[in-house]
Amino acid sequence: MFNIKGIVIASEPMWRHTTFETGGPAELYAVPADVEDLRFLLTTARREERDVFILGGGSNILVADSGIRGLVVNTRLFNEYRMESAGEKNNKTGSGKPTLILGAGLPVSDAAWMSGSSGFGGLDFLFGMPGTVGGALWMNARCYDEEIAEKILWIDAMDRSGRISRITMNKKEWEYKHSPFQTGIGKKLTILRAAFSMYQGEPETLKAGMREKRDNRELKGHYKAPCAGSAFKNNRTFGAPSGVLIEKCGLKGLRIGGASVAPWHANIIINEGSAKAADIRNLLDEVAGKVAESTGFHMEPEVLPVGDW
Ligand SMILES: Cc1cc2nc3c(=O)[nH]c(=O)nc-3n(C[C@H](O)[C@H](O)[C@H](O)COP(=O)(O)OP(=O)(O)OC[C@H]3O[C@@H](n4cnc5c(N)ncnc54)[C@H](O)[C@@H]3O)c2cc1C
Structure with a gap:
């Protein structure tokens, strides 16, 4: 079936691979060792008409209690880290700026620390954020008034037939929490690696930041209890971040089963220890419904439901 150098497991519990620490089994779960493994997995799944889900750090997903049918591919061994010489002129831009090339499975916070502490700024704003480089690109992750889209030079991705193409940055396709990988043919791409534009800075200053x-x-x-960060996107055109709307509706601490709205942060839903994925999903619906009822505003969940709901 799947004869690869990496790992293939049947019925792997997904609670082990998500920051919510909930979720049923993946029918098949694979950790490809390299690009050839990945190509074999994707093309075989396509031939066998299996669904494929690409897993990063599992920090923005809610996997159904019944699990995920098809193949889950964990990218964690795509962990390349390569800094191109700062002195080398980039032929396209002539900027001579340092370029950092990162594998999609590398934890983005590790990449931030490794580059920052060796004197290269650019991704330092992502230090402390869970998840991988691939997941951050897919989500166009943002925090502290910066977003990853601003730093990208190019992205290499593989389609379901195993073809690799280089995608150059087109700012128009990137918006708030939106990347071209969320729609159309982008949905069928697996991000392999990406190049980021960096700048030279003082290591101690970057580390302190x-x-x-x-x-x-x-x-x-953020790290007090299993969660997936912000439960709802912030639509500031409405005048207030989601956390403020939820708090104003008196929903902090609201509980369904083992899930609750964090008493310390209204836009974080936590697993108190025994939450089923269904508890979390029901709580997300309940909170969104109550906010819509009281303010007329429909919040958009940021957490992605995955699997057989
Ligand atoms: C405590 C905490 C704090 C957080 N703070 C922030 C924050 O400040 N800002 C923010 O934006 N988010 C935040 N998040 C959410 C989350 O960390 C980010 O969205 C992160 O970028 C998700 O990356 P991941 O690797 O975990 O992706 P996953 O959750 O594994 O996957 C998310 C999506 O990306 C896709 N994907 C992952 N890797 C690839 C790949 N290689 N190729 C194609 N598709 C891929 C998946 O298929 C899925 O659709 C936080 C989460 C937690 C738990």
């Missing part, structure tokens, strides 16, 4: 951001996340309670 990163520690400050991590401390700020700690203060906001």
